[in-house]
Amino acid sequence: MTREEKSHLPSVYDPKKTEEKWYDFWLEGKFFEAGKDPNKKTYTIVIPPPNVTGNLHIGHALNNTLQDILVRFKRMQGYDTLWLPGMDHAGIATQARVEAKLREEGISRHDMGREKFVEKVWEWKETYAKNIAHQWRKIGISVDYSRERFTLDEGLSNAVREVFVRLYEKGLIYRGKYIINWDPVARTALSDIEVIYKEVKGALYHMNYPLKDGSGFIRVATTRPETMLGDTAVAVHPEDERYKHLIGKTVILPIVGREIPIIADEYVDPEFGSGAVKITPAHDPNDFEIGQRHNLPQVVVMDEAGKMNENAGKYQGMDRFDCRKQIVKDLQEAGVLVEIEEHVHSVGHSERSDAVVEPYLSTQWFVKMKPLAEKAIEIQKNGKGVRFVPERFEKIYLHWIENVRDWCISRQLWWGHRIPAWYCDDCGEMTVAREEPKTCPKCQSQRLRQDEDVLDTWFSSALWPFSTLGWPEETADLKRYYPTDVLVTGFDIIYFWVARMIFMALEFVEEKPFQDVLIHGLVRDAEGRKMSKSLGNGVDPMEVIEKYGADAMRFMLSTGCTPGNDQRFRWERVEAAQHFANKIWNASRFVLMNLEGVTPEELSLSDKKLSASDRWILHRLNETIRDVTQLLERYEFGEVGRILYNFIWDEFCDWYIEFAKLPLYGEDMEAKRTTQAVLVHVLDQSLRLLHPIMPFITEEIWQHLPVAGESITIANWPTENPAYHAPEAVRDMQILIEMIRAVRNIRAEMEVAPKHQIELFVRPGMDVLPAIQNNEAAIKRLCGVKQLHVDPAMERPEKAMTAVVTGAELFLPLAGLVDIEQTIARLQAELKKLNAEVERVEKKLANPGFVAKAPQHVVEAERKKGEEYKAKREKVLARLAEMQ
Template sequence: MHPKNLDEIPKAYNPKEAESKWYSYWESHNLYHSEVDETKTPYTIVIPPPNITGILHIGHILNNTLQDIYIRYKRMMGFNACWVPGIDHASIATEAKVVALLKEQHITKDKISREEFLKHCYDWKEKYGGIIFQQLRKLGVSCDWQRERFTMDDHYYKKVIEAFVKLYKEGYIYRGYRMVNWDPASKSAISDEEVFYKEVQGKLWYFKYPVKGTNEFVVVATTRPETMLGDTGVAVNPEDERYKHLIGKTIILPIVGREIPLFADEYVDKNFGTGAVKVTPAHDVNDYEMALRHNLEMINIFNEDATTNGNVPNEFQELDRYEAREKVVERMKELGFLHKIEDYANKVGYSQRGNVPIEPYLSEQWFMKMDELAKPALKVVKEGKIKFHPEHWVKTYEHWMTNIRDWCISRQLWWGHRIPVWYHKKTNEIYCEVEPPKDIENWYQDDDVLDTWASSWLWAQDVFTNERDQKYYYPTDLLVTAPDIIFFWVARMIIAGMHFMNDIPFKDVYFTSLVRDEKGRKMSKSLGNSPDPLDLIEEYGADALRFTMTYIAPLGQDVLFSNEMVEIGRNFANKIWNAGRFLLMNAQNIKINPFLKDKHIDFTDKWIVSRFNKTIKEVNDALDKFEVNAASKIIYSYIWNDFCDWYIELSKTRLYHGTEEVKSAVLTRAISLYEEMLKLVHPFMPFITEEIWQLLDERKNGESISIKEYPKFDKNKIDEKAEQEISFVQGVVTAIRNIRGEMNIPPSKSINVFLKSSQITVAQEKYIKSLVKIEDFIVDENLDKPKASASAVVKGCDIFVPLEGLIDVIVERQRIEKEIARLLNSYNGVRKKLENENFVSKAPAEVIEREKQKMNDWQKALEKLQSILEDLE
């Protein structure tokens, strides 16, 4: 072992310098590339492919840190670790970006050819797409960059098309008119999962519809008056006595003049509103279902951009939907058919991408039948072949899969995987194959592309570009993803895996926590509470951010995050650095000798090795249960408390006062253990561990801690006797330090310590004296408590510290009596408040709980002060 010269080692860790240096080193040495090796067991992760429009946010930090921890951990455990990176073409988001860019150049999409538009998309992708991967490198992710994939790559594109053709021929894919969520901004259908709901303060308009051949009116209410232009019926409940005599009669639809039926349907709630509902089958999901049951006409009144079309009266055509709304209300008022208007809070569906209200829309689309496809995918999760972490997501998954609806897989866009269907220009015959028809001049291809999720559902299997790779790496081992895409992506990947590969796509799914600010609010740009991770990395370092995110993110619970929390990781990095620098500082003067590693061992050495082996097992167990948060805290506790605060301090006795051989043995052993400890923490904090590991010895070119063997648990090195001995020493030292603090004994003053015990050893006494400034240390199992002395009890051993000459006992008694009086006054004040029934009955529960906690804390403080006061007698 040849440690670097101390002059080359900065006093403080510099993350900026280390991070850029070591990431370049890892990439240039191709350390994380994986090839098929039948002698090794693979461990595979595929990255949830970020959109090519995406940039790094705090959720990515947590997600990718977790993936990197597992891939580094398994790589060091001897697995053939393969982490496949890739990006998604993101049809809607990317097309919106390109359309906006072209608009700046005074080019509109409908004025250029499809081929020309796609060229602009690829140009945009080359220039801006995948920025997030450059950003992720700053986080230290150990992806196999040689395997980087893109959902529009030739290989992947072909696999997507092959899947469509196969499902079409098997009868799972069909084309038909169905109700869809329509995004007027992108002019495309979107899925239910791409709709979010906002509560909007709107109006409820009541309209009178005249019943033909009578003087009666039926009053209906609506939040969207413009849709009445597409009404094809009015429905009432069959048991509603108010309307029984009208069932079967005809309504004259105002403005339009269309005659529409008044019919009965059990869907209508007779106790809600007027008990009569207008039915607009082409623009409401429930109305659509009623129309199917009663064979009603379906009239679509909107164009793709949500302006009114030719199916409405002339004066209402080509109006924005909200303009049409105002005009309809105005006309109904003129005609005397406006009954009343009420304020009404309504939940309105918005498009996630377009951020505009969606329009329920009857449209001809491509659909996939899901009932049969979902069954095998549901079974493997229920049987535990795929495990969800946390497990409660299984119920959510099961509910969705058992109520699954046919999937609308077509999108009215140009950027994406174009549907492989051609229509004959004369006969309208449908041709569906991977390759276009040979007489292409007689055919035209469907304009639609596939929903982005209908390509990424093949991700786990088709990121592998040849059969050998696929057979070796599939199924993958772990998927780390956000729970909000459990239906979008996780469920559909399982469906795809079971159908196309007849096997699960992954064995474990880790659902990450939602990162919120410290007030519990969701991170968002509009609130200004969403930090830029690159700024945090610049300020604190990547390791500090990585470690903090795992330290504060329990499995299955939301994370409350603030920038200042990254101090946790930075302080921990500094603690590791300072421990390493201390060892290296001593290595400048003390020779490292591997032959002495097992010489001059005492109970402190046995203890720290025992604790290290317990820590290895605890960390492994936690990671195996996907309790990464627990693993980070176990590592933190061992390094900070056991190794740095205790073992290093204990080792100073021999490093400073031992013989040269003892010094060499102690330091050699400490550095060796420190190296193993760095390997334990490396998956969490790759940069600082690589930096120190390289400083500890002259490594061969290309040698990295990241490809070294992970520490192995050795049960034979568990030493309970040594741990008990240290526990006693720690208890005595802590008790004496507490007495110093409680009695205000100046740190510069040496103290006398009396121990009433028969169990202390010479070695224990030596370490206690080295850690506490003691003048005389008297051990006697028969001694009595000295006069005016502070006391404590540790494991049946009485500890006394005489105070005479150390403090002014009279002054100290007066100080404590004064503090007791002050606390007693506060305690009694709270007690009286809690005994007051008037206060207890009116105060909020949290206020009462807070007052009880105050009283409890003060009671404990009073008991402690009373004990100290007795010691001063």
């Protein structure tokens, strides 16, 4: 870039022309790549891997932006930063999407076979991985692409097998029957996070189960009468006086005719319903636990498709919901169903297929979690654990890990990490191994078949912080960059992902995976609703970038973020961020246009004589550097944005640049050079502070500044300079700014044209007199004053507008300001209107009918109007008093 090109910025900032150019420049310069200087301290983040199921949403944009702010900040501070990117294969989600696409073509995965189907999913993965990588570019994230990982790549697959085998050998992985979440459409187990609960209007069915001895009945209630076919007991609380005499007796299960016992269990709530509950161990997780305690049989009455099986007798082959209707009819005819009560309750639905989830007894693979949780609980309680930001999430995390249940890790899918277990068709022996065995270790048969199931996606995700760095090998990256520094994630996956990563890291690397866990909230719509496909209220970050640019989106998202709390997406906030970008652009153009003929050497501040405004802006820059640095260390992104916005927009653009125009357009060359040097220094440092949030516009402007450096991405982070400590200049400038604002407000109220020069009288206190005298030229220029009179002993002029500021009184004679008679007439007309409005509102509010019948917000709006009219009336009366 030539010197002429450097000094010229186009009149309007165009993100579309800028953003792609600089991202390519950063990649070509390899500025994002880690490991260039082994002497630097490290700073590591591993990206929460997005699923290769589709495009990034606005929540991803927030999450990526926050991480990028931290990484760019630390890189500029001189750290060897590694931000490791990657994506998740997302087993059930991706398979569901591919199967849905195949269904549109009239094909099922079973038609294709496992191998061909998996090839098809890999094709899907390649397409969507490219989409995600493109979107990362658009957002501007500074990840090290040379280390990108995928949860199904060869290295991570090796890590998954190693962990599975080691846990199995320690007895922490086992195969057994357990109640799991079952999707009868996708025909697979689901993790808890894949179950979405919806309020459903259903019914509570009350039934009388007759006692075998003929002495009466016991009443139970259920929302799922079809499961009664699998009942193996009725339970009551052991201390419930109503039923103590029935404990140990037997009832006859209606329709089925099976004898089942009445048992006592403390789980039963005597206050709920009749205080007696039917126990179906194969179709309810709580009943399963009760069944385990009482050694009850487990009768499965449905198949994997949600149809009634051979244990359902005459209902075999019926869909579960059709069966429900038929059983209700049959129970009514038998006189057993005594009441049907309307009942709204929360019902689990599959996130992928939207099918009602069935609690289902199934043979699955499980991880024993309590032994893994013990280490995590211990380090968290002795103060050596992970730090949660905000702190309140530590209690949520601890509560979950202290009450953790075994984890069902098998999924009935074809896309994912195949479970490394093989079965011998000849002797039935099961072998768990890192590599595929050639023969059965028991009978040497070669007729071996691998387990059909794959592992839960969260199993490979749980290894993410160390598997991505090369574990189980002792790689150089693992040694240098582990543990990572911070995990940035949402609160909804503390249990499913954060806790499991900690468990696995402590077990296999013997060190926690990250120092901090930064929890951010959701991005909700403008009405505060969660974004969802069903509501159609989602926001595509690519659309935001297309309209306003990535920097505006990033600034809006980060400034709306306080740790742990949700924020609302509003387009007007993005627009305001774009206005901020334009403000910076225009200020930068002003600075560059006023550097003609200046060499970089002349812009050194070391030998310059600084004015009060120079010392003020440099002092405020110092404070801004201090505050922004501290707030970033504390993850207070919203406050960082607020402080930078106020400093750049208000203090630098609106005030310092205005003060700078006097020396820039004056004859004093030394003062001009000083001002140019201060402008460049403050703009340079401000751009560096803003760069982590708004990387594109800051790089574009910075490249035009006469400062040394290849890229702002690797420029040094600003630090405070003690030489610029000048609290007295801040005090003086606050006085001047207050005076200028007061005069400008009076001019605006009196509708005095900007070009009209006025006379100003100032009666200062002795403590502010030097500040005013030393800056008379600036006061004249910025207030539009032709004559300025400053005298501590001054008498108040007659017929003058007045204003009181810190340490001084200001008087603006009306004669030179406005046509007095005309202004009095205008104010009197305005007063008449305001009196009428105040009277109208007071009458309305005095009317009991209006206050009682109108909606509360309408009444409040009227009260507010009345207060505003009165406040305006007071101002008009004050002005009239001054005029008269």
